Amino acid sequence: MARMKFLCDAERCIVCNGCVTACKNENEVPWGVNRRRVVTIKQGIPGEKAISVACMHCSDAPCMAVCPVDCFYKTDEGIVLHDKDLCIGCGYCFYACPFGAPQFPQDGAFGLRGKMDKCTYCAGGPEKNFSEAEFKKYGRNRIAEGKLPLCAEMCSTKALLAGDADVISDIYRTRVTRRGTGSEIWGWGTAYGRPEKAAAQPGGK
Amino acid sequence: MRKIMLALLVGALIIGISGCGERPTVIYKQGKYQGKPDTQPWDNEQFKGNRTAWENAIKARAELENEYKRTNTGDQL
Numbered sequence: 090m091a092r093m094k095f096l097c098d099a100e101r102c103i104v105c106n107g108c109v110t111a112c113k114n115e116n117e118v119p120w121g122v123n124r125r126r127v128v129t130i131k132q133g134i135p136g137e138k139a140i141s142v143a144c145m146h147c148s149d150a151p152c153m154a155v156c157p158v159d160c161f162y163k164t165d166e167g168i169v170l171h172d173k174d175l176c177i178g179c180g181y182c183f184y185a186c187p188f189g190a191p192q193f194p195q196d197g198a199f200g201l202r203g204k205m206d207k208c209t210y211c212a213g214g215p216e217k218n219f220s221e222a223e224f225k226k227y228g229r230n231r232i233a234e235g236k237l238p239l240c241a242e243m244c245s246t247k248a249l250l251a252g253d254a255d256v257i258s259d260i261y262r263t264r265v266t267r268r269g270t271g272s273e274i275w276g277w278g279t280a281y282g283r284p285e286k287a288a289a290q291p292g293g294k
Numbered sequence: 295m296r297k298i299m300l301a302l303l304v305g306a307l308i309i310g311i312s313g314c315g316e317r318p319t320v321i322y323k324q325g326k327y328q329g330k331p332d333t334q335p336w337d338n339e340q341f342k343g344n345r346t347a348w349e350n351a352i353k354a355r356a357e358l359e360n361e362y363k364r365t366n367t368g369d370q371l
Binding site: 158159160161162164165166170171172174175212213214215216217218219230232233234235236237241242247250251252253256257259260263264267 | 325326327328329330331332333334335336337338340341348351352353355356357358359360361362
């Protein structure tokens with residue numbers, strides 16, 4: 090196991106923002122910091138799609154490459170984390186990240202930029218597992234509890250998947266090959282039965 | 295008197311110049327993590343250092359995201 094990833098199925102996301110809320114609540118993220126966001130593309134016009142975006146825990150993370158104080162590290166499972174005690178809040182990681190994942194708490198009239206905060210894949214940070222310091226700085230450590238990030242586990246339509254890349258790729262592949270096209274994408278046949286099945290049933294048309 | 299003045303001037307110059315020096319406070323090694331070490335997710339009371347048990351727990355959790363298996367409808371679809 091070495092590649093913990095997120096995968097968002099744009100066909101399933103219903104923009105409920107459950108993932109955003111779950112993340113904020115679980116990690117007690119302060120105002121102004123959004124570790125996860127739901128982005129809508131082509132809003133209001135045909136072809137509208139939405140995806141949930143946070144740190145994608147890149148295999149070759151640009152934030153790690155540009156950090157002048159080298160406060161980033163990658164765990165054995167491929168989760169990109171950082172040491173807040175070392176971060177100087179320069180914002181280079183924010184400019185380098187293609188997903189806008191690094192967040193900076195704003196404070197005061199002049200927009201003081203604090204230390205960077207980002208999605209930790211609910212894996213805490215470089216503090217003792219389950220310690221108060223870890224929770225205060227980085228949030229909940231669900232990974233050490235044998236659980237997955239709450240955003241994905243909370244997702245009602247299971248649009249957002251989290252886990253080992255091989256496992257979630259298999260889930261997504263199965264889904265894409267079985268769900269068909271058109272209304273089947275939305276699970277119409279699963280919920281109400283497919284026409285051929287309804288006809289085969291006694292009394293079916 | 296002149297020698298004393300000269301010695302004082304040279305001394306003041308040496309002290310003044312030493313103030314202009316820049317001493318490195320923290321030396322960063324480019325490209326290598328400089329922060330605190332992190333503990334492994336399986337190093338706790340729940341998993342007792344058993345990596346395989348932790349990996350199995352995570353995998354089982356990920357499989358719960360597959361509703362085709364969870365609802366046991368995989369064969370019907």
